[in-house]
Every structure is written in structure tokens, then in C-alpha cells.
Amino acid sequence: MVPIIALVVAVLVAIAVGVALGFVLGEQHRKRTAEAKLGSAEEEAKRIVNDAIKSAEQKRKETIIEAKDEAFKLKSEADKEIKERRAEVTRQERRVDQKEEALDKRTATIERKEEDLKKRTELVEARLDELEQLKLRQTEKLETIAGMSQEDARAVLLQRLDEELTHEKAMRISAYQSNLKDECDNMAREMVSQAIARCAADATSEATVSVVPLPNDEMKGRIIGREGRNIRALETATGCDLIIDDTPEAITLSSFDQTRREVARMALERLIADGRIHPARIEETVDKCRRELELTMKREGEKAVMDLGIHSLHPDLVKLIGRLKFRSSYGQNVLSHSLEVAWLAGLMAGELGVNVAMARRAGLLHDIGKALDHEIEGSHVQIGVDICKKYRENPAIIHAVEAHHGDVEPKTPLAFIIMAADAISASRPGARRENMESYIKRLETLEALCNGFDGVESSYAVQAGREVRILVQPDKIADDQVVLLARSIARKIEDELDYPGQIKVSVIRESRATEYAK
Numbered sequence: 096m097v098p099i100i101a102l103v104v105a106v107l108v109a110i111a112v113g114v115a116l117g118f119v120l121g122e123q124h125r126k127r128t129a130e131a132k133l134g135s136a137e138e139e140a141k142r143i144v145n146d147a148i149k150s151a152e153q154k155r156k157e158t159i160i161e162a163k164d165e166a167f168k169l170k171s172e173a174d175k176e177i178k179e180r181r182a183e184v185t186r187q188e189r190r191v192d193q194k195e196e197a198l199d200k201r202t203a204t205i206e207r208k209e210e211d212l213k214k215r216t217e218l219v220e221a222r223l224d225e226l227e228q229l230k231l232r233q234t235e236k237l238e239t240i241a242g243m244s245q246e247d248a249r250a251v252l253l254q255r256l257d258e259e260l261t262h263e264k265a266m267r268i269s270a271y272q273s274n275l276k277d278e279c280d281n282m283a284r285e286m287v288s289q290a291i292a293r294c295a296a297d298a299t300s301e302a303t304v305s306v307v308p309l310p311n312d313e314m315k316g317r318i319i320g321r322e323g324r325n326i327r328a329l330e331t332a333t334g335c336d337l338i339i340d341d342t343p344e345a346i347t348l349s350s351f352d353q354t355r356r357e358v359a360r361m362a363l364e365r366l367i368a369d370g371r372i373h374p375a376r377i378e379e380t381v382d383k384c385r386r387e388l389e390l391t392m393k394r395e396g397e398k399a400v401m402d403l404g405i406h407s408l409h410p411d412l413v414k415l416i417g418r419l420k421f422r423s424s425y426g427q428n429v430l431s432h433s434l435e436v437a438w439l440a441g442l443m444a445g446e447l448g449v450n451v452a453m454a455r456r457a458g459l460l461h462d463i464g465k466a467l468d469h470e471i472e473g474s475h476v477q478i479g480v481d482i483c484k485k486y487r488e489n490p491a492i493i494h495a496v497e498a499h500h501g502d503v504e505p506k507t508p509l510a511f512i513i514m515a516a517d518a519i520s521a522s523r524p525g526a527r528r529e530n531m532e533s534y535i536k537r538l539e540t541l542e543a544l545c546n547g548f549d550g551v552e553s554s555y556a557v558q559a560g561r562e563v564r565i566l567v568q569p570d571k572i573a574d575d576q577v578v579l580l581a582r583s584i585a586r587k588i589e590d591e592l593d594y595p596g597q598i599k600v601s602v603i604r605e606s607r608a609t610e611y612a613k
Contacts, residue, residue, distance in 0.1 A: 305348040328374040332381040333359035353421040392417030409486040418466040439516035457495040562599040581610040588612040
């Protein structure tokens with residue numbers, strides 16, 4: 096038993112010794128292997144570093160060489176450019192020198208010509224003096240031979256000629272004027288009477304206010320809104336004044352611009368029907384009504400043009416004609432007035448043998464300036480002329496538009512026809528209306544204001560107050576003071592009076608000065 100145990104122990108000891116010996120030998124082998132690898136890595140690193148140093152040195156040398164080449168190239172280009180600029184400067188200097196030489200030569204030539212001209216002028220003046228002296232000597236000899244002066248001889252000749260022709264001229268002119276006046280008056284009366292009888296026109300009259308009915312008085316409060324915000328929004332958006340008073344179930348819209356008043360009326364009626372009344376809704380409704388009114392104006396213009404049988408009118412002119420539907424003058428609708436003038440002008444043109452289509456066209460366009468006279472400075476006549484010129488209307492039509500109120504002298508039969516038709520349409524019974532008392536008061540105020548100026552003898556308001564003619568005392572107002580007086584009167588009218596359109600101020604002495612109060 097003991098020998099077996101000893102044998103086992105011996106075996107175990109041998110195994111342990113073998114294991115220990117193997118471990119020691121393995122460690123030594125691994126150490127030698129690691130040292131070998133480390134040495135190899137160091138050599139490789141040294142080799143890589145040396146290669147990198149050699150490569151960097153080579154790159155540096157190449158870069159230096161390239162930089163030197165680039166610097167040499169730039170220096171060459173700079174030298175070339177400097178050489179070219181020097182050559183250009185040299186050429187410019189040579190050119191300037193040549194121009195200076197040419198200028199010196201030209202100056203010398205001009206100076207010589209001026210000297211020659213001066214000598215010739217002196218020679219001509221001397222010759223003129225000689226001729227004048229010769230003429231005086233001849234006149235003196237003639238006066239001596241005739242026994243009278245030059246003025247006396249002229250007076251005698253003119254007196255004899257006047258005595259011979261005065262009686263014959265007077266008789267002929269008197270007979271001719273009498274016959275011509277009778278014939279023209281009869282023809283004019285007959286023609287105007289026929290035109291008036293054949294032209295049927297409605298008696299229209301419009302005011303500067305519109306009344307909008309309300310379903311109940313409660314609606315007034317809703318239109319006013321909290322702290323008045325709704326009514327303020329309406330007035331701002333439309334440009335009209337809303338008058339809310341004790342009138343039951345009604346609101347009054349006030350504005351001189353009938354277009355704005357119509358937009359306000361349409362918008363207010365829609366807001367009342369809709370029931371939603373607040374600033375945002377008001378602005379939306381007003382914009383929509385304004386666009387619809389533009390379409391309505393276009394349709395009205397197209398209808399007027401179609402009724403008159405006028406062709407090839409510019410579309411913008413048709414729109415302006417439609418705008419006249421919502422413009423009134425002294426209570427008369429301007430579109431109705433223009434249509435009436437067009438029909439009357441056509442009838443009279445047919446009697447006189449003038450182009451009927453052109454007469455109707457001129458009658459329709461004669462007040463076209465009133466479509467824009469609230470937006471553009473100047474009289475409706477001048478605005479109308481500018482519009483017709485812009486859209487290349489016939490020169491005869493432009494002249495008729497310009498002359499229909501006598502601003503320029505009418506020179507064509509068409510211009511006289513338009514003047515007559517306009518006067519008939521404006522003056523016929525029921526065409527226009529104005530409170531007689533306020534009308535007379537306005538004219539009296541205008542005349543009194545003009546009479547208040549020193550040197551004014553009398554003043555007369557004409558053309559329904561659109562013009563004032565002032566006669567001055569010639570011993571107090573000189574010709575050069577007439578223009579200043581007209582301007583002073585116009586400025587005082589602008590400052591103190593309220594009036595529609597403009598007033599023409601004509602100051603009359605031996606000459607006339609005209610100024611406009613706008």
C-alpha cells in the first residue's frame with residue numbers, strides 16, 4: 096500500500112516539475128519572440144520616418160521651384176502691362192498735343208474771322224448811315240416840291256380815299272349784314288325748334304344726399320356700433336357722411352361725389368339685409384360694392400354708345416362715359432345730359448349737312464372731363480380735351496369739346512352745333528334745378544366780394560356764377576396792375592366762398608387778364 100502511495104506521489108511530483116519546467120520554457124520563448132518583433136517594428140518605424148523626411152524634402156524643393164516660376168511669370172506679366180500702359184500714356188499725350196495744336200489753329204482762325212466781321216459790320220453801318228442821309232435829302236426835296244410834309248400828304252390821300260369809299264362800304268355792309276342776320280336767325284330758329292321737338296328728354300333732378308330705409312329704429316344702434324366704431328368704419332371706407340337723426344327708420348348719406356354715395360348706399364343696404372355689421376365685414380362689403388359699381392359703369396357706357404350707334408370708341412373712354420351716370424351738374428345727370436346733347440347735335444348736324452356720326456360722338460364726349468374733375472386739377476373742359484387727345488380722337492371733336500363753353504373761339508360748324516346743343520340741354524325747363532334764393536345769394540355775394548376791391552367800377556356774375564367779369568376804373572388801375580388784381584380777387588374767392596367747380600375771373604380795362612379760382 097505504502098509503495099503505491101509513494102509511486103503516486105512521485106508521479107505527481109514529476110508532473111509538477113514538468114509543468115513548471117514547461118511554463119518557464121514557454122515564458123522564455125514568448126519573451127524572445129516579443130523582443131524579435133519589437134526590434135523589427137523599430138526598424139520599420141525608422142525606415143518610414145526616413146522615407147517621410149526624404150519625401151518632405153523633395154516636396155519642399157518642388158514647391159520652392161514652382162513658387163520661383165510663378166513669381167517670374169507674374170513679374171514678366173507686370174513688366175509687360177507697365178510697358179503697354181506707358182505706350183498708351185505716350186499715345187494719349189501725343190493725341191492731346193495734336194488736339195491742342197488744332198485748337199490753337201482754330202482759335203486763331205476764329206479771331207481772324209471776328210476781325211473781318213467787325214470790319215464788315217463797320218462798313219455796313221457806314222453804308223446804312225449814307226443811305227439814311229440820302230433818303231432824308233430826297234424826302235426834303237419832295238416836300239419842297241409838293242409844298243407839304245410827308246404826314247400831310249399821307250393824310251390827304253387817306254382822306255380822299257376814305258371819302259370815296261365810306262358811303263359805298265357802309266351801304267353794302269349794312270345791306271349784307273341785314274340780309275345775313277335775318278336769314279341766319281330764321282334758319283337757326285327753325286333748326287333749333289325742330290331739334291328740340293324731335294328730341295324727347297326726361298326732366299331729371301338729383302341732390303347731394305341719398306336716403307337708405309331701415310327695417311326698424313333698432314338698426315340705427317347696430318349701424319353706429321360700440322363707441323361708434325361701425326359708423327366710423329363706414330365713413331372711412333366710403334368717404335361719405337352718415338347722418339343719423341330723429342327721422343324714423345331712415346339714414347341719410349351725404350356726399351358731393353355721387354359715386355361714393357352710391358357705393359355707400361349699396362353697401363349699407365347689403366349690411367342691413369345681412370345683419371352682420373362689424374368693421375371687417377364693412378370693409379369687405381364696401382370693396383365688393385365698389386367692384387360691382389365699376390361693372391355697372393362699364394355696362395352703362397356700353398349701353399350709351401350702343402344707343403347712339405357710335406363705333407370704335409376706346410374701352411377706357413366707354414368706362415369714363417359710364418362714370419357720368421353717377422355724376423350730376425346743377426342737379427342734372429351728366430350722362431343723361433351728354434346723351435341729350437348727342438341726339439340734339441345729330442339732329443342739327445343732319446339739317447346742316449355736317450357728319451351726323453361725328454356730331455353725336457362729339458356731343459357724347461363734350462363733358463367727358465366731368466368724369467375725372469374730382470380727381471384731376473383743372474376745368475372739365477381742359478380735362479376732357481386731354482382725355483380725347485390721349486385716346487387719339489378726331490381733331491374736329493377735340494376742338495368742339497374745347498370750345499363748347501367758349502374757352503376758345505369756335506372755328507368749325509361742329510363746334511357751333513355742340514355749343515348750341517349744350518345750351519339747349521342745360522337751359523330747357525326741368526333740366527337743372529337750384530334753390531332760387533341760394534342761387535341769387537351766391538351771385539350777389541360773389542359780385543359784392545369783387546366790388547370791395549379798390550378801383551373796381553362794377554362786376555357781373557355770368558354763366559350761373561362760373562365766371563365773373565369785372566370792369567375797373569382806368570384812372571386808378573393801370574394795365575400792368577390788371578393781372579395782379581385778377582390774381583388777388585381769385586385768391587379772395589378761394590378763401591371766402593364755397594362753390595362747385597371753378598370760377599373764371601376776367602378783369603376788363605383796355606385789355607383783359609384772366610385768372611382761375613380753383
